[in-house]
Amino acid sequence: MRFSHGRGRLCSTAVTAETAVTAETAETAETTGNAPSPAPVTLLVAGGDVVTMNPAREVLVGGAVAVAGDVIAAVGSSTELAGRHPEAEMIDATGCIVTPGMVNAHQHLTGDPLIRSCIPDLLPPGASIFEWSVPAHGAHTGDDDELSAVLSSVENLANGVTTVVEAGTVANPHRAAAGMRRAGIRGTMGVWGWDIEEGPFTAPAAETLDRQREMVDSFSDGGLIDGWVTLVGHDLASDELLAGAADLARDRGTGLTMHMSPTSSDPERYLARTGRRPLAHLDALGVLGPHLLVAHGVWLDDDEVELVLSTSTAIAYCPWAYLRLGQGVAGQGRHAEIVERGGRVALGCDASNAGDTSDILRTAALAAGLARDTRVDPERFGAHTAFELATIAGAAAIGMDDRIGSLEPGKQADMVVHDTSSIGWAPRGETVLHLVWGTDGRSVRDVLVAGRLVISDGACATVDIASLRAEATAAQQSLLERAGLEIPHAWPHVPSA
Numbered sequence: 201m202r203f204s205h206g207r208g209r210l211c212s213t214a215v216t217a218e219t220a221v222t223a224e225t226a227e228t229a230e231t232t233g234n235a236p237s238p239a240p241v242t243l244l245v246a247g248g249d250v251v252t253m254n255p256a257r258e259v260l261v262g263g264a265v266a267v268a269g270d271v272i273a274a275v276g277s278s279t280e281l282a283g284r285h286p287e288a289e290m291i292d293a294t295g296c297i298v299t300p301g302m303v304n305a306h307q308h309l310t311g312d313p314l315i316r317s318c319i320p321d322l323l324p325p326g327a328s329i330f331e332w333s334v335p336a337h338g339a340h341t342g343d344d345d346e347l348s349a350v351l352s353s354v355e356n357l358a359n360g361v362t363t364v365v366e367a368g369t370v371a372n373p374h375r376a377a378a379g380m381r382r383a384g385i386r387g388t389m390g391v392w393g394w395d396i397e398e399g400p401f402t403a404p405a406a407e408t409l410d411r412q413r414e415m416v417d418s419f420s421d422g423g424l425i426d427g428w429v430t431l432v433g434h435d436l437a438s439d440e441l442l443a444g445a446a447d448l449a450r451d452r453g454t455g456l457t458m459h460m461s462p463t464s465s466d467p468e469r470y471l472a473r474t475g476r477r478p479l480a481h482l483d484a485l486g487v488l489g490p491h492l493l494v495a496h497g498v499w500l501d502d503d504e505v506e507l508v509l510s511t512s513t514a515i516a517y518c519p520w521a522y523l524r525l526g527q528g529v530a531g532q533g534r535h536a537e538i539v540e541r542g543g544r545v546a547l548g549c550d551a552s553n554a555g556d557t558s559d560i561l562r563t564a565a566l567a568a569g570l571a572r573d574t575r576v577d578p579e580r581f582g583a584h585t586a587f588e589l590a591t592i593a594g595a596a597a598i599g600m601d602d603r604i605g606s607l608e609p610g611k612q613a614d615m616v617v618h619d620t621s622s623i624g625w626a627p628r629g630e631t632v633l634h635l636v637w638g639t640d641g642r643s644v645r646d647v648l649v650a651g652r653l654v655i656s657d658g659a660c661a662t663v664d665i666a667s668l669r670a671e672a673t674a675a676q677q678s679l680l681e682r683a684g685l686e687i688p689h690a691w692p693h694v695p696s697a
């Protein structure tokens with residue numbers, strides 16, 4: 201981070217006509233109350249090229265974002281905003297690119313961060329979940345859940361992700377939420393809900409719904425964490441639980457998320473049990489709708505795609521996980537088509553053994569690459585569409601575009617400063633092409649969530665990383681022993697001395 205007071209470190213970047221108009225608009229909003237901002241402007245992120253993701257998709261060259269408390273007060277020219285707010289602290293983003301914080305719509309904050317990249321990749325379908333992830337979840341202590349959530353949250357933040365949708369914590373969701381708070385990330389929290397016969401914390405539908413209700417209600421304070429109804433999904437829920445979960449989400453005005461159809465397994469099971477494919481069955485139960493975020497939705501047929509579109513059901517698309525697990529996205533995925541037909545799609549990074557890294561820029565590049573290559577069509581679904589999914593469209597898919605996803609007055613001050621001083625940026629290319637195709641989370645320098653600086657000059661400002669690393673290393677060994685897991689090496693690891 202480049203942190204200074206006043207205007208001393210501002211560059212004298214020329215203000216384009218386009219920028220000036222936007223600045224005037226922003227300042228008008230600031231002063232007329234169209235975007236009320238009762239708190240004084242305390243911080244300027246100034247001098248960078250601001251990728252606003254506003255409806256016109258303006259990129260303000262040498263622009264600035266003024267922050268008042270936790271919200272964006274104005275977006276405009278650096279010179280004008282610095283003159284208007286001389287006492288504000290300043291993050292000098294000269295030469296940098298400033299973007300909205302990115303959205304990761306499917307992230308397992310607990311379960312396998314402590315055994316990241318450990319589960320062998322040459323396993324039959326389902327084995328990684330039931331032979332590895334489930335025992336690991338089962339052995340987790342409350343300390344493990346909180347530590348895992350800190351680890352995953354910090355990694356997400358360091359890569360410019362400011363909002364995560366947690367995919368379901370089994371045992372200690374409140375500890376996982378505490379981990380999110382320690383890191384300072386925004387997101388949703390949910391407890392793993394299922395009512396099958398065996399498994400950790402499985403319970404009859406009514407009891408499972410009670411636990412879900414308690415979770416949702418305990419995160420209704422308007423803070424950084426929203427409580428979501430969170431089912432495991434797949435074919436691991438009764439019709440009663442599925443319908444009750446949707447009713448609960450609608451009743452509380454919150455989201456519902458569950459896994460469905462990353463492979464052919466869910467369609468096969470639903471057809472055998474109900475005579476319908478999964479989303480057709482969910483539709484018959486009244487489960488589909490704008491409140492629902494389906495994780496994956498890779499194996500959909502034509503009718504299911506139409507149902508996704510007609511019900512405004514959202515999908516969290518995690519392409520790295522499908523490639524890592526060999527699930528068939530290149531042949532089966534319909535996500536690009538759903539995006540182009542106006543559907544709600546966000547990007548996700550899934551789990552620490554399914555995609556492994558939590559980097560939405562890397563995911564955006566893959567989403568665009570798959571869309572283009574699988575259709576052998578270089579004229580559709582480029583970097584700009586992918587970056588929309590990473591920001592404003594992703595925010596819309598998780599129902600938060602009124603708060604996040606773009607840099608506009610009145611929105612939450614979630615933003616990322618991308619450093620362009622490394623050789624990978626020399627010479628600078630087209631702004632969005634370079635962001636998506638030419639870099640990834642490695643360029644992230646500073647990150648703000650709700651106006652709070654959580655990553656500063658590439659370092660975590662909220663958590664001591666050396667201590668976190670030591671804690672995680674010790675916890676991994678203990679967890680593996682308790683879970684009865686041993687990580688095999690495919691190649692012999694031999695002592696070198």
Ligand SMILES: [Zn+2]
Nearest residue numbers: 367459495550
């Ligand atoms: Zn998942």
